[in-house]
Amino acid sequence: MTEQQPLPEPVQRLLVERVDSIAQLEVLLLLHGSTPHAWDASRVARELRIEPAWASEQLSLLRDRQLLAEAPSGSGSYLFEPATPELGKAVEMLAAAYVDRRVAVIGLVYSRGAGIRAFADAFRIRKGDSDG
Amino acid sequence: MLDFLTGANATAALVAGLFFLRFWRQTADRLFASFAFAFWLLSLQWLLLGLTAPDYELRPLLYGIRLVAFALIIGAIVDKNRVRKPRS
Amino acid sequence: MAEAIYLLCAVTSVACTALLLRGYLRTRARILLWSSLCFIGLTLNNLLLFVDLVLIPTGVELSVERAAVALAGLLPLVAGLVWEA
Numbered sequence: 001m002t003e004q005q006p007l008p009e010p011v012q013r014l015l016v017e018r019v020d021s022i023a024q025l026e027v028l029l030l031l032h033g034s035t036p037h038a039w040d041a042s043r044v045a046r047e048l049r050i051e052p053a054w055a056s057e058q059l060s061l062l063r064d065r066q067l068l069a070e071a072p073s074g075s076g077s078y079l080f081e082p083a084t085p086e087l088g089k090a091v092e093m094l095a096a097a098y099v100d101r102r103v104a105v106i107g108l109v110y111s112r113g114a115g116i117r118a119f120a121d122a123f124r125i126r127k128g129d130s131d132g
Numbered sequence: 133m134l135d136f137l138t139g140a141n142a143t144a145a146l147v148a149g150l151f152f153l154r155f156w157r158q159t160a161d162r163l164f165a166s167f168a169f170a171f172w173l174l175s176l177q178w179l180l181l182g183l184t185a186p187d188y189e190l191r192p193l194l195y196g197i198r199l200v201a202f203a204l205i206i207g208a209i210v211d212k213n214r215v216r217k218p219r220s
Numbered sequence: 221m222a223e224a225i226y227l228l229c230a231v232t233s234v235a236c237t238a239l240l241l242r243g244y245l246r247t248r249a250r251i252l253l254w255s256s257l258c259f260i261g262l263t264l265n266n267l268l269l270f271v272d273l274v275l276i277p278t279g280v281e282l283s284v285e286r287a288a289v290a291l292a293g294l295l296p297l298v299a300g301l302v303w304e305a
Contacts (some may be wrong), residue, residue, distance in 0.1 A: 017158065028189045064160040115251035115304055116155045120163050122243025122252055123236075137287035144294035148258075151301040186283075196221045202229045205236065
């Protein structure tokens, strides 16, 4: 087993720069795995068993980070569409790493930027159940 | 003493804003952009306080800058707590 | 008018302080502790400004104290940001 080797560089960069949480990672991999199928927040929420509001926010965040695009039909659905081929390749590698070396991937998601995320999250007055 | 403190505040707020700018780039979370600009406005306010005599004619401008800074922070908190509905 | 603005700013600072402290108690992320200190400083700065406006007739100016409390809040924030981030 290759536990001691670090994860590939593109995967590390992808995780540090564009993935905040395991939930977000799951959303990304869900959409990546079902390309070119489009998902909207409520279906993602049902599939992953998370709050629809949370799913919606993760989808827009991933879109802001150029990993997803909104579906042309404009129905609030998103599909996996990375902005560059390098990004697409990195997500491929991430998907493989998540299967083989899940602990390493999870560790990297949580180690970096935890304080920064915590700062932004501190301003959510109610966690996960805000209504519009 | 006062000038020193005012200058220190202006610099510290500027640096804090730079960190928030970096966090915005790292996370794409608009909250950090708002905080960056808010702290820069506070820095500007201290800069002006330091460079000008205690001239009461200028006070409204300084109040205005402070107000905009805190309005940005309020806006960021409100924005953070609104759910983004998918466009239909 | 100015009084209302300073009060609003003070209230906002208090709210930020409270949210950041709550976040710190939940997550123990030290950056939240430094940020809370910063907003406590800004709260005191705004409150002293408000007090200053009311006290002006007596000729007492709290400029140094105001700037000092703001700095007392900003320094831990900047130090924390440099150290942690």
